[in-house]
Amino acid sequence: MRSGFSDLENQSDTLKLDDEEVVARVLEGNVNAFETLLHRHSDLVARIVKRHVPLQDAEEVAQDVFVRIYESLPSFKGKSIFRRWLSSIAVRTCYDYWRKAYRCREVVMTQLSEKHQEWLEEAVSGESEEKRREADARKEAQDLLNWALAKMSPEDRMVLELIHLEGLSVKEVADLLGWSLANIKVRSFRARKKMEKLLTGQMRDKRRKA
Known part of the structure; x- marks a missing residue:
C-alpha cells in the first residue's frame, strides 16, 4: 500500500517541475515521470499531427510521436526549449508517415x-x-x-x-x-x-x- 502512495507522491512532485527537470528524472530511471510529459504535451502533439496526416490515422501517429520522444530523450541536451524539440519530432514523424505512404502508394x-x-x-x-x-x-x-x-x-x-x-x-x-x-x-x-x-x-x- 505504501508503494502506491509513494508513486502518487512522485507523480505529484514531477507536476511541479519544468520540462527539463522532468526529462532529467526520466533519464535517472523514474520512468513514471514520462507520464507528466505525455499529459502536459498531448494536446500540442495532437494539433500538429492532425494538421499533417489523415484524421483516421492521427491517433496512431500521435502514439508513434511519444514513443520516439521517449526513445530520443537521451539526445535532448536542453539547448532548445523542450516544446520546440518535441514539435520537431512530431513534424518529422508526420513526414515519415508520408514517406511510407508514398512508397506503398496508399494515398x-x-x-x-x-x-x-x-x-x-x-x-x-x-x-x-x-x-x-x-x-x-x-x-x-x-x-x-x-x-x-x-x-x-x-x-x-x-x-x-x-x-x-x-x-x-x-x-x-x-x-x-x-x-x-x-x-x-x-x-x-x-x-x-x-x-x-x-x-x-x-x-x-x-x-x-x-
Missing part, C-alpha cells in the same frame, strides 16, 4: 469533382485575395488541396504545408525538419512550382474537354 488519387473544378478556375483566374480566402474555407477547397498534396513527394508536401499553409519561416522549417536552409529554400520554390503546374494542368484539361 488515393481521387478525381476532382465539378465543384473542385469551379474552385480551381476561380483560383487560377486571379480572383481577389478575399474571395480566395473564402474559397479556401470551403470543404471543396480543402479536398482540392488534399488532392494536389497527395501527388507531391513527402519532402515537397511537408515544406509546402509548413511554409505556405502554416506560415512558418524558412529557418523555423529547417529547425523542425533538421534540413539545411538552402535545402528548404530550394524545395519551397520547386514545390510551389509543382503545385502551380498541377493546378494549371488540371484547368487546361478541363478547358480541353469543354
